[in-house]
Amino acid sequence: MTAAAIEMRSINKIFGPVKALDDADLVVEAGTIHGLVGQNGAGKSTIIKILAGIYRRTSGNVSVFGKPLDQITPASIEAEGVHFIHQDRLLVPTATVAEAIFLRNEPRVGPFINYREMNRRASELLKLYFELDLDPRTLISELSTAQQKIVQITRALAHDAKVMVLDEPTAALVSREVESLFSVLRRLKTDGLAIVFISHYMSEILEICDVVTVLRNGTDVGVVDPSEVGIQKIVEMMTNRDTSEMYPRREVEIGAPVMSVRNLTVDGAFEDVSFDIRSGEILGLTGLLGSGDKEVLNTLFGQIKPDAGEIILHDKQQKFGSPVDAVNAGVAKIPEDRRAHGVATGLSVGENMSLASLGQLSTRGFVDRKKEAEVVDGLIRDLGIKTPDRHTLVKNLSGGNQQKVVVGKWLGCNSEISLLDEPTVAVDVGAKVEIYNLMNRLASEGKGLVFVSSDLEEVTEMCDRVLVIYRGKIIGEYKRGEIDADRLLAAASGAVAETERKRA
Amino acid sequence: MTNQTDTAVRESRFSLEAASNYAVIVAFIAVVIFFTFAAPGFMSGENIFNLISNKVVLLAIVALGMTIVIGAGGIDLSVGVSIDLSSMIFIMMIAAGYMGAFAVMGGLGAAFCVGLLNAFLINKLKINPFLATLGVLFIGKSIQQLSTQGGVPIYLTRAEYAAPFDAIARTSLLGIPTPIIILVVCIIGVYLALHRSVFGRYVAALGAQADVARYSGIRVPFHMSIVFISCAVLSGITGILLSSTVRSYVPLAGDAFLLDAIGATFIGTAISAERRPSVLGTLIGVALLAVMRNGLLLIGWNFFWQQVGIGVLVFLVLGLSFGLRKRAE
Numbered sequence: 001m002t003a004a005a006i007e008m009r010s011i012n013k014i015f016g017p018v019k020a021l022d023d024a025d026l027v028v029e030a031g032t033i034h035g036l037v038g039q040n041g042a043g044k045s046t047i048i049k050i051l052a053g054i055y056r057r058t059s060g061n062v063s064v065f066g067k068p069l070d071q072i073t074p075a076s077i078e079a080e081g082v083h084f085i086h087q088d089r090l091l092v093p094t095a096t097v098a099e100a101i102f103l104r105n106e107p108r109v110g111p112f113i114n115y116r117e118m119n120r121r122a123s124e125l126l127k128l129y130f131e132l133d134l135d136p137r138t139l140i141s142e143l144s145t146a147q148q149k150i151v152q153i154t155r156a157l158a159h160d161a162k163v164m165v166l167d168e169p170t171a172a173l174v175s176r177e178v179e180s181l182f183s184v185l186r187r188l189k190t191d192g193l194a195i196v197f198i199s200h201y202m203s204e205i206l207e208i209c210d211v212v213t214v215l216r217n218g219t220d221v222g223v224v225d226p227s228e229v230g231i232q233k234i235v236e237m238m239t240n241r242d243t244s245e246m247y248p249r250r251e252v253e254i255g256a257p258v259m260s261v262r263n264l265t266v267d268g269a270f271e272d273v274s275f276d277i278r279s280g281e282i283l284g285l286t287g288l289l290g291s292g293d294k295e296v297l298n299t300l301f302g303q304i305k306p307d308a309g310e311i312i313l314h315d316k317q318q319k320f321g322s323p324v325d326a327v328n329a330g331v332a333k334i335p336e337d338r339r340a341h342g343v344a345t346g347l348s349v350g351e352n353m354s355l356a357s358l359g360q361l362s363t364r365g366f367v368d369r370k371k372e373a374e375v376v377d378g379l380i381r382d383l384g385i386k387t388p389d390r391h392t393l394v395k396n397l398s399g400g401n402q403q404k405v406v407v408g409k410w411l412g413c414n415s416e417i418s419l420l421d422e423p424t425v426a427v428d429v430g431a432k433v434e435i436y437n438l439m440n441r442l443a444s445e446g447k448g449l450v451f452v453s454s455d456l457e458e459v460t461e462m463c464d465r466v467l468v469i470y471r472g473k474i475i476g477e478y479k480r481g482e483i484d485a486d487r488l489l490a491a492a493s494g495a496v497a498e499t500e501r502k503r504a
Numbered sequence: 505m506t507n508q509t510d511t512a513v514r515e516s517r518f519s520l521e522a523a524s525n526y527a528v529i530v531a532f533i534a535v536v537i538f539f540t541f542a543a544p545g546f547m548s549g550e551n552i553f554n555l556i557s558n559k560v561v562l563l564a565i566v567a568l569g570m571t572i573v574i575g576a577g578g579i580d581l582s583v584g585v586s587i588d589l590s591s592m593i594f595i596m597m598i599a600a601g602y603m604g605a606f607a608v609m610g611g612l613g614a615a616f617c618v619g620l621l622n623a624f625l626i627n628k629l630k631i632n633p634f635l636a637t638l639g640v641l642f643i644g645k646s647i648q649q650l651s652t653q654g655g656v657p658i659y660l661t662r663a664e665y666a667a668p669f670d671a672i673a674r675t676s677l678l679g680i681p682t683p684i685i686i687l688v689v690c691i692i693g694v695y696l697a698l699h700r701s702v703f704g705r706y707v708a709a710l711g712a713q714a715d716v717a718r719y720s721g722i723r724v725p726f727h728m729s730i731v732f733i734s735c736a737v738l739s740g741i742t743g744i745l746l747s748s749t750v751r752s753y754v755p756l757a758g759d760a761f762l763l764d765a766i767g768a769t770f771i772g773t774a775i776s777a778e779r780r781p782s783v784l785g786t787l788i789g790v791a792l793l794a795v796m797r798n799g800l801l802l803i804g805w806n807f808f809w810q811q812v813g814i815g816v817l818v819f820l821v822l823g824l825s826f827g828l829r830k831r832a833e
Contacts, residue, residue: 322718323721324723326721340713344716345712346778347708347713348778355720356721358702358705365703366696366702393778
């Protein structure tokens with residue numbers, strides 16, 4: 001039997017008081033796509049960072065194709081043919097496609113880079129693997145996220161990768177792009193590459209992985225074939241609990257409208273959008289990428305000025321010039337890009353959570369630190385935020401817990417309307433449930449919620465009513481009971497609109 | 505066994521972390537002890553008094569302003585302009601026979617305008633703070649040269665002008681010289697603003713991630729304006745203290761404070777676990793720089809070698825502090 005492509009045995013990693021990895025194993029054979037799943041904090045990224053030479057292991061053995069590796073550095077592991085496609089794009093935005101692909105591997109003439117040769121080989125590789133006609137002189141900053149992913153993978157191929165580790169490669173891709181990524185991965189697999197695939201999307205794991213290692217609390221709790229055991233079982237292994245409580249129910253009386261939107265229009269984004277949000281209601285807003293759903297949400301939060309139409313809140317027409325006005329009028333927003341807009345990762349949990357409600361936590365401009373501590377500690381307990389204390393910096397928290405900090409920030413300021421933009425993106429299953437619980441709690445307190453998500457399953461399960469936006473117009477409204485994912489998808493992709501047009 | 509190792513790991517980590525935070529303070533104490541023995545006269549009451557009232561006070565007030573700006577994620581390269589224009593207007597008004605109080609207000613008003621201009625460039629024209637204040641620095645230098653025939657100092661050493669200068673620089677309250685009282689008031693004010701008030705929290709949020717502040721409903725332009733105006737006015741106070749001490753206005757004298765103020769602020773970040781600017785940290789940074797200058801002078805190093813000494817010290821202290829920090833992580 002030949003040696004495994006990657007063999008990590010009994011890996012331990014201790015961060016101060018925290019044991020991030022506890023005797024974890026990860027064995028990846030060549031010619032397979034190997035899934036790595038686990039909740040946030042289960043140790044996925046730690047074990048990958050140890051392999052990548054970013055962290056040093058406390059103990060354990062790592063070998064690549066049978067060769068034991070003692071000290072791993074990012075450069076040495078690449079020399080072994082192991083390449084990493086990280087979640088955050090790590091390409092230089094001002095480099096060209098060809099420069100990015102051949103970074104540190106440039107074809108040379110003497111001391112000079114042979115640009116002609118480099119560009120030729122870059123377009124060759126892109127065509128060979130992706131059937132992509134991309135000018136190799138295009139700047140990275142001009143590429144879509146999907147194209148950047150492709151460039152990163154091409155770079156690994158240009159360096160003769162034997163093992164490729166992809167961390168959430170599909171997070172920012174639309175379904176067509178995911179398909180083409182998958183067909184490339186399958187081809188690489190038949191070429192004999194070992195691929196490690198990390199994803200929160202269980203359906204993708206099922207679709208593409210031959211084997212899955214499940215991590216829980218820093219230990220591998222199972223190595224299974226996903227097509228054999230099924231998604232349910234894998235999720236249960238990850239969370240150690242039954243998944244039937246995934247979408248908690250609520251019994252909430254839906255009351256009078258809190259906010260009314262009338263004929264709202266932003267030129268080029270959406271037009272003539274009208275709806276009410278009632279107290280106790282979770283209103284879904286869904287559409288394909290670029291349909292205008294996000295722009296509606298941004299307009300309700302004062303980030304975009306409407307060209308026509310009205311937003312009525314507290315029986316008053318609101319003119320939101322900026323998010324400041326929206327917040328003052330009682331609108332909260334959980335932004336999609338958590339790290340850029342949701343939490344300040346360099347501030348502590350407490351500082352983040354009190355940021356939007358300092359007005360209520362202060363007297364004559366001075367922070368009432370006792371009151372703040374009470375409120376923040378209460379919220380930390382209430383929301384089950386896993387943090388040593390409120391002084392811990394948010395960057396040391398897992399993604400799900402960071403998201404809870406964002407939610408907690410707005411709970412403290414008691415807003416009438418909450419706008420949620422993909423609140424569960426890149427959050428593990430356990431934290432998702434907790435975020436759904438929080439949404440239910442807001443609804444039961446009589447708040448109105450607007451929920452935008454591209455995960456149709458959660459939209460179906462969580463919303464009282466769903467509005468479907470297609471090319472900037474509301475083309476369908478579905479009440480609880482008539483909502484199902486297929487119907488929403490059909491509407492969102494324009495099928496309904498097309499039929500109606502034919503009928504007319 | 506495992507438990508023991510865990511505890512050991514934890515303890516060593518925390519002591520390293522603590523050591524990294526205290527490195528600057530330890531260095532400061534070490535430097536003081538060194539000069540106490542190496543430089544006769546360093547520990548004399550007279551030297552300490554002069555050091556504080558001439559060097560520390562002036563730099564500390566500017567550095568406090570810089571602490572606010574850097575805390576908010578900005579930088580103010582125009583503090584020298586605020587100092588100089590404040591000093592220039594103050595001296596010109598005294599020379600023109602205005603009452604001392606009005607001259608002080610005039611000087612501070614000039615500094616206020618510098619801050620307002622910075623705020624306008626940053627908020628309205630969306631120029632980043634580095635370039636906005638760099639532009640103001642260039643313009644400010646020219647204004648001084650144009651209004652002093654290319655940089656001729658204004659000396660008001662005649663006795664008829666002495667009263668307002670003496671009132672600021674040579675009086676004392678309960679035996680404490682007025683400049684020191686002014687410094688203490690500034691320290692308390694900036695401390696309360698940065699570390700106890702809502703404004704301070706907003707500054708920290710701006711410094712950490714301005715977008716998050718905006719999305720939390722914080723009026724970012726308003727608070728940025730306060731930040732830059734505070735820094736300019738604090739620098740203006742230094743300008744007036746400086747002129748009162750030397751009874752003159754020397755064009756471009758304020759330039760000397762710029763890098764020291766930035767340096768002191770950044771040295772000060774080493775005392776906080778999050779590496780944030782703080783009032784206490786900045787004051788230690790100021791004291792460290794002042795003691796080094798003074799001590800090296802007393803042991804007979806010439807000006808040029810002093811700079812080398814200070815540079816090496818900064819490397820040592822920060823290298824030690826950040827190195828220990830990295831080990832701890």
